[in-house]
Amino acid sequence: MNQNKFWKTRSEKYNNLKWVNDDSYIRAFIRAGGFKKTDLVLDVGTGTGVIVHAISPLVKEVIGLDVSRDMLEHSNWKDNKYFIRRDIRESIFHISKRI
Numbered sequence: 001m002n003q004n005k006f007w008k009t010r011s012e013k014y015n016n017l018k019w020v021n022d023d024s025y026i027r028a029f030i031r032a033g034g035f036k037k038t039d040l041v042l043d044v045g046t047g048t049g050v051i052v053h054a055i056s057p058l059v060k061e062v063i064g065l066d067v068s069r070d071m072l073e074h075s076n077w078k079d080n081k082y083f084i085r086r087d088i089r090e091s092i093f094h095i096s097k098r099i
């Protein structure tokens with residue numbers, strides 16, 4: 001099964017997974033992240049944006065990046081939440097000057 005098909009299948013029930021609906025997991029993730037209101041966060045492999053949703057009230061801006069259109073279609077767009085469909089293996093940052 002190719003990657004697109006795999007994540008299309010998983011996207012259909014992803015938001016019903018136990019951990020997605022388990023506050024204790026999300027709270028532990030937030031504690032570990034130590035997020036601040038000045039932070040700009042890139043969530044690579046964001047999937048349905050579970051983490052983006054959880055941390056968006058705590059940071060300045062958060063962007064969810066994912067290669068799967070199907071996973072992203074199960075996310076919600078709101079305020080400072082942005083989603084980008086991209087493969088992280090492709091270069092998305094340009095280095096203007098090497099130090």
Ligand SMILES: C[S@@+](CC[C@H](N)C(=O)[O-])C[C@H]1O[C@@H](n2cnc3c(N)ncnc32)[C@H](O)[C@@H]1O
Pocket residue numbers: 007044045046047048049050051065066067068071086087088089
């Ligand atoms: C197990 S899901 C995790 C989703 C989310 N981080 C979470 O914790 O709910 C992994 C995600 O990584 C994405 N992914 C896998 N390879 C990727 C790549 N090369 N670039 C961007 N996203 C990728 C998949 O499409 C999938 O949505």
